[in-house]
Amino acid sequence: MASPIQELPTLPEIGITPPSSSLAVRAFVYAKQHCTESVYNHAIRSGYWATIIAKKLAEFRDNANLDLEMVFVSCILHDMGWANTPELLSTDKRFEVDGANIARDFLLNEKRHAEGNLNDATIQRVWDSIALHTTASIARYAAPEVALTHLGVTADFFGPNFPGPNGAPLISAQEYHAVMEVFPRAGFNTEGFKQIMCGLCRTKPATTYDNFVSVIGRKYGLDGNGEGKEGYTLAWEESQTQLNNFLVLGLDELEESHDPK
Structure with a gap:
């Protein structure tokens, strides 16, 4: 030992x-x-x-x-x-x-x-x-x-x-x-790093959509070889739409219902 x-x-x-x-x-x-x-x-x-x-x-x-x-x-x-x-x-x-x-x-x-x-x-x-x-x-x-x-x-x-x-x-x-x-x-090389990042995209994808990990997920999928890439990309795109809607609609609602005319 x-x-x-x-x-x-x-x-x-x-x-x-x-x-x-x-x-x-x-x-x-x-x-x-x-x-x-x-x-x-x-x-x-x-x-x-x-x-x-x-x-x-x-x-x-x-x-x-x-x-x-x-x-x-x-x-x-x-x-x-x-x-x-x-x-x-x-x-x-x-x-x-x-x-x-x-x-x-x-x-x-x-x-x-x-x-x-x-x-x-x-x-x-x-x-x-x-x-x-x-x-x-x-x-x-x-x-x-x-x-x-x-x-x-x-x-x-x-x-x-x-x-x-x-x-x-x-x-x-x-x-x-x-x-x-x-x-x-x-083993901490391109492939090793890619596998770690793709693992995050696979196991807790929602935590990756707003940061650099999503770039790797959209390019290499959930296993580093492209598996699940399309589904992940669609989910990422939806998250971007939701974020934009959340911010814009929030401001719109304030302007329409609470801000002085």
Whole structure:
């Protein structure tokens, strides 16, 4: 039996030291308990990318109040909405919200049973970071921990091809290979990601209609190979019509029945 992990690996060849707190370690152990290797490796790699990016972008590097430990924990737990423990998941919430709720429950339990600087504001910041990690148009302009979590997660999809503000890569080839050697992709590739997204379209489709997951469902169907694509697309189109009608009809009714003439 493998011995329990005591600390997250330091990568001296690229000058990266992850948080040494026991909280980060317990978060990783928790993710490993409930997720596949491909998912928890993706999650912790995101924490390393975030740490690298924090050293390179002035908005994070020069921010003395940035809570890098909570960024790392947010990254580790950000895809708990893909957990393979059904009891953790909802049937009616986006995977990002599931992940944020699971992380909040984990941290509240830590707050009750462990020493540390966890408070309600910190836990809420982790919730925000996870709930918004796929919404670039909001996360990038939110609190620094939210923005950095988003960048760390996104970097795992691009590696050395992830451009910074000046167009230069935020992750060097050396940094990329150093992290990947410790936490390999383990199936987290185009096909693996597609299967996760299509699984969401299959198991709780209503949670996917208003976000990027629907793009994958409409292209690849419910099994990644086109099965159920037509039915899913029809349901998505109906959801868009309902949303438009809901907003427009609501305004129309106000104008007709309540607004001053």
